[in-house]
Amino acid sequence: MTEEEIENQHETGQSEQSSEPKKPRIGVFICHCGHNIADTVAVEKVTEFAKTLPNVEHAEHYMFMCSKPGIELIKKAIKEKNLDRTVVASCSKTQHGPTFAHAIEEEGLNRHMHQQVNIREWCSWPHIKDKAGATEKAEQMLEAGVNRSRKLEPVETRQIATTPAALVIGAGIAGLRAASDLAALGVKTYVVEKEPTIGGHMTQLNKTFPTQECPQCSISPLTNGVANDKNITLLTMAQVKAVEGSFGNFKVEVEITPRYVKDNCTSCGDCSAHCPVEVPSEWDSGMSMRKAIYKPFPQAIPATYVRDKKACIECHACENVCPAHAVDFSQKRETRKVEVGTIILAVGYDEYDPTEISAYHYHQDGYEDIITQLELERMLVAGSITNSALLRPSDGKVPRRVTMIQCVGSRNEQVGNKYCTGVCCMFAIKNAQIVKDNYPDTDVAICYIDIRTPGLNNEEFYKKAQEKGIKFIRGRPGEIQRDPITGQLLVIVEDTLSQTPLKIKSDLVVLSAAMVPPRSIGTLGSALHVLRDKTGFVKEFHIKMNPVKSSKDGIFLAGAIQGPKDIPQSVAQAGAAASLAAAPLVRGYIEKEMLVPQIDYDLCVNCGLCISACSPAAIYRNEAENKIMINEISCKACGLCGPACPTGAIQLKNFRDDEISDEIAALAVAPREGGHVHD
């Protein structure tokens, strides 16, 4: 705001308080909402009551205010009665507030001159049993709304230029798809991935259902595409540490862990061959070992090797042997500041760790033949530690009896999570078929609670598994026992369909573990300031109508971070996220409503308490003039500054203390005592 503008505001504020030059002309519209409101609240009575209120120039009720004829009634009344503001008593502000605001805007009124009163969710619906009480309350609510309407001021909408770049956090299938789509729209995109390679969990899988395709082959065009796209800057070994700014203009701090290998690495592997240190490979789910200087897997992108500083004994053999002189122990941690307009969060999931289910003995000594589905994938994949053979970890023999257990960590009230992951039935059936196809003499059984295979092709996939002779046992195993003498694993389960208790002898037990939020989301979620739900997954803006927007403007969600889902769902959502993230960048601006606080400098004592209360740091002291001022672009219209002020000098426009007080006045009086408060 310029000084002049502030002065003008100040003057207008003064004149409004001393004498109202223009009397408000309020139009009141009461909706029946079919039966929803009218069955409980006597809308005609409320309408008659509205007519008695000061400054109400027009009051009527109608069946469906949000319908085309309903909107026409509002517009007609505005024209005929020269109304300058409206009050609609119907449903919630979120649902149809914008509908009516838009309608009055078309008639030349500022959209903020509309006041929504919710006599449905907040009156008729919760008070179905008390018609008289509900009607009385609706009258009070309407009066409160009219009181509030009287002092509303127009609010301008300003266009704010956006930074023409986007950030994608996470380079799994969802992140890669989103980045690719953004780049295709011409948007400069940063991709930040914390692992040394891109591709995420999809690259760890052996095959994808229902077509049993190779995921490395499916994802390869995408990984290569993203790595080579001129619009994409790929940062691996990188994590987002802090985010400042707001929608349209974010400043992101990215911390990059050094690889200790320069970009001129030719990926020849000599360093790894000469490295004396071996540690379990995280990427291979611990099924094989890797060196301290390594490439996670042959097709990894970037192909540059990476040194694990913690495992390294600093013998420098790698450095000495590297023909390209690419190994560089002197590399330091780097912090990079990236400026973007929108962010897509696509950090995926982790596999549930079944260790806490003690009855299943996962990772316990003597129970090596109990593994998870991801570990099974790593065993069956081409070039695996067993060369794709299905072997028992304990003795390396081919298992003759494989038992899979579903819902491990899912659908559980005691341990793990209550939700159904939704993907495990399909991937268990997929792996069961692969085992049966390659080892026809091996018995495969799946212990399930329900088999959930919705969607095209999936039921057929399930049917095929049954035809192949895979047994389906309906029961959740209570425990896995181990014969102390023979070492044979026994899966204890009741077949609930035949009501028979079973002890299934198993050579290999595979646990279908749930998809859970990734460990990193705690700190990352706080840095981004996105809401998460009880399960830990990031909460979408609206469960039905907007699963791609997060709780924070400008941050969008793609993939499993928003809830367990399979690959096609992740890809689809990533496309949606890219589209939403690109829109304000391609358009070049976002629209911001200038719902900002105003300062009465006669009352302001310059204490600066409002500055400490402001959450987006939108209030500051202008040193030159020693005056408190407002950064209207950062302001989030939260109103926290108001209560902090000892003199009441700073007031949020349209949410001033006197305005809210007027609203309270009508609601706080006891009904049935006759005393309705008029302004």
Place this chain on the structure above:
Amino acid sequence: MNTAGVARMGYDTAIKIVPLQCSGQANPQLIMDALKDGADAVGVIGCCIGACHFVNGNMLSMHRIKLMKQLFKELGYSDQQINHYTARAAEGETAVGDFEDIMARLKRAEHDGTTLPEGW
């Protein structure tokens, strides 16, 4: 509260709702206005800790209510007439539970005879 309505969860018509941008916007002035205008109890409902859309507005409100309770107590009145609650948008039953809690605390205060006198 919308969720409670959509699910047709019932509560007393004595409960009146004033929407604010943030629970942190609930000025002590407004709370006292409500009591002065005739409200028997005031509840401020905000987002769960850590979930405030504006970072810490709910914490400011919690602290504010705590101080106000102390003040009421020091003046010899019940500290149960003003309360702060947290609720999640998707949990209608939490909001209804909060409403019932407001009424229960008020009844207790009325029973103890420590409520603010009429027309103070």
